[in-house]
Amino acid sequence: MNNQQNHPQRVTSDLVDKVLSQPSTESEQQTQPQKLPDRLLERLWLKMAEMYGHRWTANFGERADPEGAWANVLKGLTGQHLANGLNALVDKGEEYDWPPPANVFRALCLEVPGLPTEDDAWGQALRGTYGHLAVKIAAEATGTYDLRTSRLDDRSLRKVFSRNYAIVRARAAMGKPLDGEIPKAIEHQQKTPMQVQFAHSHREARDLITAQGLPTDPKQARALLLAKMGICRGGQAHG
Incomplete structure (x- = not known):
């Protein structure tokens, strides 16, 4: 069995772009698309059938279904996104000897070559x-x-960073400028930067106390401090 039978047919980026990256009037008119436009879905189906042959048609059918899973899972993607996904299938031919399911293909469409994974990006940010x-x-x-000043296992801050990084990655996948204001999450809209910083500092102080084995209850902490200073409770000055 030759390589052409074992792996998706190698296609050039120029050919993929020519087939898929043309703008779709239908997608431009929909501000919140409910499914992938029929025009893009049909082009994708033809390209997948060309790359995978019977392995594609036997699993997903010879004709695209405008109401099927692929149309719904790929909603919101552009022709350029689909071209990115097809190029990824070509570059990772050994891994994708068989066509992937729709959700995996969507993830490939949104990948940007050279971008660190979220885990690597989190480590770099720290x-x-x-x-x-x-x-x-x-x-x-x-x-x-x-x-x-944070730690690798800071889940709260990791959640904020992950959201911001996901937004920037989406910009990269869409070919848009990476910079620009990132809108705040809804849960932080009522907090000023000072309040957010105060909450973070409070969390750091609490974590430090816990790590040192000190009591977090105010009364217990006060009693421990007085004991270390050699002050008896009866001789304690009251404020």
């Missing part, structure tokens, strides 16, 4: 050494001071 501009932008939106 260290302040950025392997890509997208990481730097997401880190600045999160707060570089908070990141430098």
